[in-house]
Amino acid sequence: MKRLVILLCLLALAACREEAAPPPDAVSLNTDAVGHFCQMTILEHPGPKAQVHLEGLPGAPLFFSQVRDAIAYQRMPEQEGVIRAIHVNDMGAAPSWQSPGADNWILADQAHYVVGSERTGGMGAPELVPFADAGAAREFAARHGGKVAMLDEIPDAAVLEAAGPGVAGGDVGDEDDFAARLRKLSNERQN
Structure with a gap:
């Protein structure tokens, strides 16, 4: 009898356990996609992109x-939403650096990243360059510098520290430099 009760309890626990839902599928990149931080159309920027799917x-x-x-x-410590999935462009399947692709997404935790290459991302900051294939990542690193790492091996400093002077997300520099860059951007938009 005791064994039967234990068996029934185990079966009940197994039945109550929720199966983990698969991560949501990536969304095709299109002209409506705007960067979360910059609020700019991301198709206007070169390099790999990412999409973060939040619960709800x-x-x-x-x-x-x-x-x-x-x-x-x-x-970021202040990030509060439950992240269901992060998808990144597989640059091994990208048409080019200028056009990273609309549907060549891979899960961020399965990608092989080139960290510290000479290539900068869409906002001009150092970029983590993702690949589905480790060999393709090593080939990219051989051509452009950097080291290959999995997501959990990337140091926080590679993503959380300022990008440097004159780079989006980095130190602005002196006020004259900032004003000159604003004028240049304004002139580009007017032309």
Whole structure:
């Protein structure tokens, strides 16, 4: 009898246990996608992109102009939403650096990243360059510098520290430099 009660309890516990839901699918990149931090159309920027899917917002991910920014968002202590999935462009399947692709998404925790390469992302900051294939990541690192790492091996400093002088997200520098960059941007938009 005792064994039967234990067996029934185990079966009841197993039945009550919820199966983990699979991560949401990536959303195709289109002209409506704007960067979460910059609020700019991300198709206007080169380099790999990312999308973060939050619980309670099905089919409406937060898009990021740079992979680095999405990983920073994930690691920020003030980030409160439950992240269901982060998808990043597989740059091994990307048409080019200028056009990283609309549907070549891979889960961020399964990607092989080149960290510290000479390539900068869409906002001009150092970029984490994701690949589905480790060999493709090593080839990219051989051509452009950097080291290959998995997501959990990327140091916080690579995504949370300022990008440097004159780079979006970094120190602005002196006021004259900032004013000159604003004038240049304003002139570009007028032309």
